[in-house]
Amino acid sequence: MGPQVSCRLEPSPFEREGPTGFSVKISTPDSMSTVAIDLADVKKSYGDRSVVDGLSFTVAAGECFGLLGPNGAGKSTITRMILGMTTPSTGEITVLGVPVPARARLARMGIGVVPQFDNLDLEFTVRENLLVFGRYFRMSKNEIEAIIPSLLEFARLESKADARVVDLSGGMRRRLTLARALINDPQLLILDEPTTGLDPHARHLIWERLRSLLARGKTILLTTHIMEEAERLCDRLCVLEEGRKIAEGRPQELIDEQIGCQVIEVYGGNPHELSALVSSYARHIEVSGETLFCYAPDPEQVRVQLDGRAGLRILQRAPNLEDVFLRLTGRELKD
Ligand SMILES: Nc1ncnc2c1ncn2[C@@H]1O[C@H](COP(=O)(O)OP(=O)(O)OP(=O)(O)O)[C@@H](O)[C@H]1O
Numbered sequence: 001m002g003p004q005v006s007c008r009l010e011p012s013p014f015e016r017e018g019p020t021g022f023s024v025k026i027s028t029p030d031s032m033s034t035v036a037i038d039l040a041d042v043k044k045s046y047g048d049r050s051v052v053d054g055l056s057f058t059v060a061a062g063e064c065f066g067l068l069g070p071n072g073a074g075k076s077t078i079t080r081m082i083l084g085m086t087t088p089s090t091g092e093i094t095v096l097g098v099p100v101p102a103r104a105r106l107a108r109m110g111i112g113v114v115p116q117f118d119n120l121d122l123e124f125t126v127r128e129n130l131l132v133f134g135r136y137f138r139m140s141k142n143e144i145e146a147i148i149p150s151l152l153e154f155a156r157l158e159s160k161a162d163a164r165v166v167d168l169s170g171g172m173r174r175r176l177t178l179a180r181a182l183i184n185d186p187q188l189l190i191l192d193e194p195t196t197g198l199d200p201h202a203r204h205l206i207w208e209r210l211r212s213l214l215a216r217g218k219t220i221l222l223t224t225h226i227m228e229e230a231e232r233l234c235d236r237l238c239v240l241e242e243g244r245k246i247a248e249g250r251p252q253e254l255i256d257e258q259i260g261c262q263v264i265e266v267y268g269g270n271p272h273e274l275s276a277l278v279s280s281y282a283r284h285i286e287v288s289g290e291t292l293f294c295y296a297p298d299p300e301q302v303r304v305q306l307d308g309r310a311g312l313r314i315l316q317r318a319p320n321l322e323d324v325f326l327r328l329t330g331r332e333l334k335d
Pocket residue numbers: 046051069070071072073074075076077078116
């Protein structure tokens with residue numbers, strides 16, 4: 001039996017704009033715009049609680065822009081405002097050349113979305129989920145069926161076309177959500193933690209797929225807690241804390257600016273005692289749990305101080321984006 005697509009159509013988050021809207025082929029917003037997303041002094045409050053506070057940034061067409069920040073920093077709220085699903089308290093948002101939320105439906109015609117939490121129809125098959133979603137864009141059944149094989153191949157789900165989503169692994173579901181986001185051949189992808197909870201194989205596959213989309217000229221706005229993901233994929237990043245931008249730049253620029261020297265991690269001793277021992281040779285020192293992080297312009301001098309002390313494990317490495325994140329947002333748990 002074929003999928004019951006018609007019963008899933010309302011309410012559609014991707015309704016076309018007005019009865020005089022578009023022909024069957026999906027019309028998209030301004031495909032020539034060199035700016036994919038522009039936020040100008042955007043604020044969002046719930047009651048008297050400010051969750052996004054005067055945020056401005058611009059995402060150029062074709063770039064991968066990352067939003068980083070601790071839990072509750074406002075990343076998902078920002079993605080929802082860009083989609084027109086949450087209305088900002090004040091400020092201006094332009095997406096693919098059109099104002100949002102005023103013309104959000106038109107903007108969404110050119111956007112593919114991977115929400116933070118999968119919202120697939122669990123009882124439907126993989127193919128049925130794609131059919132239902134394509135119908136939100138007013139694509140015909142034939143149009144959708146014509147592109148399903150390429151979407152399944154993209155997501156490496158060819159053998160699962162007729163499997164119910166409830167029977168798929170978490171990685172497969174995430175890949176299906178990504179495939180689903182591509183059904184309208186969007187110019188812009190908004191991915192809210194696309195690989196959280198996935199095993200390394202699934203994660204690497206998705207990274208490879210996202211890179212191939214960037215190579216095809218797509219624009220990506222990505223939120224993530226996985227610093228390796230941000231470092232590998234993002235051209236530029238914006239680090240948020242409590243709804244405010246605390247840093248913006250290219251990953252390597254941020255690493256150079258914020259850290260700019262080797263990092264020595266020391267485990268196994270009393271980190272506070274060790275800290276006193278090496279502090280005069282470090283640019284900066286942090287203790288997190290049982291680990292001492294020592295940012296050292298001259299790592300040899302630090303190592304000499306620690307030489308001969310029993311039970312220590314010492315790791316010297318290049319600085320990375322996780323150091324930047326923790327430096328900017330602190331090593332304490334944020335909730
Ligand atoms: N509808 C809502 N009503 C009230 N508060 C909300 C609502 N949506 C979000 N918030 C609050 O806004 C803040 C930002 O939430 P948001 O989900 O945007 O954070 P996030 O950066 O995506 O976090 P995470 O990394 O955990 O996904 C949180 O404190 C959250 O509780």
